[in-house]
Amino acid sequence: MELKPIIEVKNLHFSYKKHRVLAGVDLELYRGEVVSLLGPNGCGKSTLIKLILKLLHGEGEIKIASKEIGKYSHKDIASHVAYIPQYNNTPFNYTVLEMVVMGRVSKLDFFALPSANDYEVANKALEKINIEHLHDKAFGQLSGGQKQMVLLARAIAQEVNVFIMDEPVAGLDYGNQIRLLELINELSAQGYTFLKTTHYPDHALLVSSRVVVMNGGKIIADGTPSEVITSKMIESVYDIKADIITHDSHKRCVPIFEQKREVI
C-alpha cells in the first residue's frame, strides 16, 4: 500500500446556510483500499462525497494525489477519481454505449468528439463487467440494476482506478445487490480502490478493507470491519440491537427484531 493517501480530508467543516453538517471531518483513502462509509440518514455522507468531488465548498483541507482540490478543475478531478452516483434517469435518450463513452470526457479536448479509440475503451468497459449485450439499449429503459452496471462501466471507461460510489446497492433487488458487491470485490482484486457509502453494516462486513462511521458531523469510528462493526456501535448509531455472528468464516451483522419498536 502507498504511504501517501490518494484522498486526504483534514478538519473539514461544512454548513448548508445555518445548518451545520460536517464539524471537523478527517478521512484518508489509500490506493488498494475498499472503504465503506456508514452513518444514519442525514449524517452528511453524500455531502462529504460532494465536497471531495468539489461539487460543494467547505472549510478545511481536501487533497487528491497530494494536491489541494482548489487547484484542480473538475476535469482534473475526473482524471483521478470516478464518481458513480445512485442510478438515475437522464433527460436525454442516450444509448448505453453513449453513456459509457461519456466517461471519456476528461480525456477529450474541449469540443472534441469521442474518437474510435474512445468507443473501443467504452466497449471494453462493457465487456469487463459482462454487459456488452446492452450496448445499443436506451439507458432510460433499463432496470435499476442494469443502470447501476452501466454507470460502473462508465467509471471503468474513465480509466482511473479510484471509484467513489454513493449507496451503490440502493434500489437494487437482493440478487443484484449481492452480485454488485461481488463485482466490487473482483474489481478491488484487480487494483481498483473504492470509497462507498452504505446503509448496510452487513455489506460493509462482506466487502471492505476499512469501515468509517459518521455521526453528528464527525467521524466516530475508523478501522477494520470487525473492529468497527460491533453490537455496541450498531446500538449507539442506529438505536437497534444486533448480533455480530460468524457464518462460513465471515462476520455478519444480524439485527434483533423487537416486537414493540417505535417506528420513525
Ligand SMILES: Nc1ncnc2c1ncn2[C@@H]1O[C@H](COP(=O)(O)OP(=O)(O)OP(=O)(O)O)[C@@H](O)[C@H]1O
Ligand atoms: N442541498 C441541500 N440544502 C440544504 N440542506 C441539505 C442539502 N443537501 C443535504 N442537506 C441536509 O444536510 C444533511 C446531510 O445530508 P446528506 O445528504 O449529506 O446526508 P447522508 O448521510 O448522505 O444521508 P442519507 O443516508 O439519508 O442519504 C441533512 O440534514 C440534509 O437534510
